Amino acid sequence: MPHPALHLAVEIDGDGAHPAAWRRAAHAPGELLTPRRTAQVAAVAENAGFTLVTLDDSVLPPASAAVGGPAGRIGAVERAAFIAASTSVIGVAPVLATTYAEPFHVSTRIASLDHVSVGRAGWVLGVEESAEAARAWGRPRVEGEPALRREALDGLQVARDLWDSWEDDAVIRSVATSRYLDRERLHYVDFEGETYSVKGPAIVPRPPQGRPVVLAPAGLVPPGLVDVALVEGSSPAVLGEAAAASGAPLAFAELEVALDTPGETAAERIADLDRFAAWDEGAGRPPGRLRYTGSAQGLADLLEELSAVVDGVRLHPLVLDEDLAVLSRLVLPELFVRRIAARPLPGTTLRTTLGLPRPESRFATTASASATAASATTPATTREGNR
Amino acid sequence: MTGTDPHDVPRPDARLHFGVFFQGVNHWTIWSDPASGSQIDPASFRKVAQTAERGLFDAFFLGDGLRLRETDGHIHDLDVAGRPDSLAQLAALAAVTHRIGLVSTSNTTFNEPGDLAHRLASLDLLSGGRAGWNVVTTDNAWTGANFRRGGFLDHADRYTRAEEFLKVARAIWDGWAEGAVTDSVEARSWSVPGTIGRVRAAGAQFDVDLVPALPRSAQGHPVIFQAGDSPDGRDFAARNADVIFSAHGRDFDDALGFAEDIRRRLRAAGRPEDALRILPATEIVIGATEKEAEEKARWVRLEQVTPATALAVASRLWNLDLSERDADGPLPAEDPVVEENTGAFGSARIADPRGVVAEWRARAEANGWSLRETVIELGPQRGHVGTAAGLAEKFARWVRHGALDGFNISPYLIPDGLDDIVDLLVPELQERGAYRTAYTGTTLREHLELPPLA
Numbered sequence A: 001m002p003h004p005a006l007h008l009a010v011e012i013d014g015d016g017a018h019p020a021a022w023r024r025a026a027h028a029p030g031e032l033l034t035p036r037r038t039a040q041v042a043a044v045a046e047n048a049g050f051t052l053v054t055l056d057d058s059v060l061p062p063a064s065a066a067v068g069g070p071a072g073r074i075g076a077v078e079r080a081a082f083i084a085a086s087t088s089v090i091g092v093a094p095v096l097a098t099t100y101a102e103p104f105h106v107s108t109r110i111a112s113l114d115h116v117s118v119g120r121a122g123w124v125l126g127v128e129e130s131a132e133a134a135r136a137w138g139r140p141r142v143e144g145e146p147a148l149r150r151e152a153l154d155g156l157q158v159a160r161d162l163w164d165s166w167e168d169d170a171v172i173r174s175v176a177t178s179r180y181l182d183r184e185r186l187h188y189v190d191f192e193g194e195t196y197s198v199k200g201p202a203i204v205p206r207p208p209q210g211r212p213v214v215l216a217p218a219g220l221v222p223p224g225l226v227d228v229a230l231v232e233g234s235s236p237a238v239l240g241e242a243a244a245a246s247g248a249p250l251a252f253a254e255l256e257v258a259l260d261t262p263g264e265t266a267a268e269r270i271a272d273l274d275r276f277a278a279w280d281e282g283a284g285r286p287p288g289r290l291r292y293t294g295s296a297q298g299l300a301d302l303l304e305e306l307s308a309v310v311d312g313v314r315l316h317p318l319v320l321d322e323d324l325a326v327l328s329r330l331v332l333p334e335l336f337v338r339r340i341a342a343r344p345l346p347g348t349t350l351r352t353t354l355g356l357p358r359p360e361s362r363f364a365t366t367a368s369a370s371a372t373a374a375s376a377t378t379p380a381t382t383r384e385g386n387r
Numbered sequence B: 001m002t003g004t005d006p007h008d009v010p011r012p013d014a015r016l017h018f019g020v021f022f023q024g025v026n027h028w029t030i031w032s033d034p035a036s037g038s039q040i041d042p043a044s045f046r047k048v049a050q051t052a053e054r055g056l057f058d059a060f061f062l063g064d065g066l067r068l069r070e071t072d073g074h075i076h077d078l079d080v081a082g083r084p085d086s087l088a089q090l091a092a093l094a095a096v097t098h099r100i101g102l103v104s105t106s107n108t109t110f111n112e113p114g115d116l117a118h119r120l121a122s123l124d125l126l127s128g129g130r131a132g133w134n135v136v137t138t139d140n141a142w143t144g145a146n147f148r149r150g151g152f153l154d155h156a157d158r159y160t161r162a163e164e165f166l167k168v169a170r171a172i173w174d175g176w177a178e179g180a181v182t183d184s185v186e187a188r189s190w191s192v193p194g195t196i197g198r199v200r201a202a203g204a205q206f207d208v209d210l211v212p213a214l215p216r217s218a219q220g221h222p223v224i225f226q227a228g229d230s231p232d233g234r235d236f237a238a239r240n241a242d243v244i245f246s247a248h249g250r251d252f253d254d255a256l257g258f259a260e261d262i263r264r265r266l267r268a269a270g271r272p273e274d275a276l277r278i279l280p281a282t283e284i285v286i287g288a289t290e291k292e293a294e295e296k297a298r299w300v301r302l303e304q305v306t307p308a309t310a311l312a313v314a315s316r317l318w319n320l321d322l323s324e325r326d327a328d329g330p331l332p333a334e335d336p337v338v339e340e341n342t343g344a345f346g347s348a349r350i351a352d353p354r355g356v357v358a359e360w361r362a363r364a365e366a367n368g369w370s371l372r373e374t375v376i377e378l379g380p381q382r383g384h385v386g387t388a389a390g391l392a393e394k395f396a397r398w399v400r401h402g403a404l405d406g407f408n409i410s411p412y413l414i415p416d417g418l419d420d421i422v423d424l425l426v427p428e429l430q431e432r433g434a435y436r437t438a439y440t441g442t443t444l445r446e447h448l449e450l451p452p453l454a
């Protein structure tokens, strides 16, 4: 058996993982919130060969604002859709929390992202913990771990049910019977949660991937409902244990990286930014996350080591404009040469790239289920488009 | 009616503004023809938006519906259905278009201002100032069944909520002062201290407290559209909207009457008469000759109003299940059932079904029409039929007389239904000086010739 491929994701929110990253960005500060900058970062990540970009979000301004960093952020779903239309192979996964948002909208938005990207959508399940978030939403606060988990779980379940509520072949376009839809293949979801219910069906047809790829912090929701658990740990060994314990089909390690550039060492670059705000404090940085500081070669070695214990990594680069360049010139090519990782192939869905099967609708009847199986790799949109 | 004395024409230099309305429901979109493509494939949206942009349209529109339509307790299965989230779809189109405005129909009842205002501002920034928001309301418990709060809003309160919503949204959009972002990487902080204000809004509908997370766009903030027809809806538009997406674009007198009514309401609201553009929904069928256009329109009607659709339209009017009747036979002998719950949801309500049925009976008998023919002839009527030159002549006259400012055109075929409008009608309008020959601005507000925001 060859090494299982290490899947490579990169978080591209703001100017980088350091709250002062904007000071080393290759653009003027105000340029951060523009379409040109958004498209440019995505293009670099796609050309480098990443499988997936993730985009952070919240109803609140970015946490970096509290320490003098960027105070603005374009909505992650809108950014992801924009990126999807300006790229062709890379996966796009926005953060979207169901703590206060309407699960019906959340489901529609992620399904729509899958349609506009023709099967490249992911969803990083988020949580809005703070009292400020409740006030920004103007909703009664969801407080305490159990309630936050419940809103995450209920929201995810509603979204999944709604994605399934149109069977793959619900659009029949039957001229003989004048029927555009086969309503036998559309289903009310009748979700009943503790605090709300949702009727359904979805207002958007089933996504090309059946269900977009769900990424969630390990332990937030039952592992059977997620595709990728995001695991943290301060060493490869700890990460390996966390991955094994996650129970999800795939586990990605969270990994902060600061790389040597031709002009400066990683340590010098961090020190430069730490003059303004420490990378370790504030800005909501999770403690106990593995961080790599050093050469490209060293990072490739670490990733090779990690590839034995996790299915993928999500990189959080110190400064996008600097570290993404090194990743793209030195690190990813090295991983491809060592056959630890591979570029996503044009025309494949994110699920296919990740080696995940395309789920059948839980409402699928036997007849349509076999039709689904027969064309499991063809996005629904293509079939409908060709009729 | 050429040769009008130019002095009698109130707006001799007026130019039409076109939008394209990519429909997500309704039987007007023909899906049965081999030339009809996918309703959901992103390539369809791209094709329509890019064609409209080639035709120098002001805007590309998406509608909104938060529950699948139903007839008699079943999902309505005859018409196109299933559409993407409008903001996600439009953000994708922002990447593959350059000038055209991108308008999202978004509901104020089942959204919250902090979230929706941020999404709209996101689209506005990603498109370089090309976003619009068609503000719609709904109060029905039936749609509410898809949302946490259910059907929580009284009918009377829906425009109250919409107005309060819009006020909060505008405060959020204006939350950052000009120059809020530093231009020096050595500055104390990324945002200039004191330039980002908190938005606190406590009213009957909202209790919100947040810090806006986006600067103003190239056009300030999204252009506001409104699409309701009731007196409340019209007043709401007169007070708040930049554009009305109206249903009064088929008959000149009706269109002029509507426009005059709106101008009256604008004056009453203390706004200038030209503060708002009126773009009625329409469908346009073009032929090389009048006769060919009529024949094409006849084909369009027959494809739109299939026997099953004719029975569905009649079922809605009669408020009876007529699906097993013969569409090619006479009108049902029964009287319409007039009561509150019709079992049909997601479609406009009919104000006076008894009167409409009486009228249909009389006209059908006089002309010997079947039920289907009656629905085609007397059902909701759709727009304009003619040669490109004839239509251009007519539209130029309408806009110059102040009956409207343009149209929001629904193509009856996706994705190629706009081609002949762009290739044939637009040049005829340009020849008459009634349509732009190039985009002169970059933002939707500029395309619509609206005054810049303060």
Ligand SMILES: Cc1cc2nc3c(=O)[nH]c(=O)nc-3n(C[C@H](O)[C@H](O)[C@H](O)COP(=O)(O)O)c2cc1C
Residues within 6 Å of the ligand: B062, B063, B064, B065, B105, B107, B135, B136, B137, B138, B227, B228, B229, B230, B231, B232, B233, B234, B245, B246, B247, B281
């Ligand atoms: C041309 C036109 C298009 C409309 N499009 C939508 C739409 O896409 N989604 C929606 O929820 N309502 C839509 N509406 C409905 C209106 O927003 C409004 O709810 C409806 O007209 C009833 O309000 P009223 O009582 O003020 O007329 C549309 C209305 C018109 C006239």
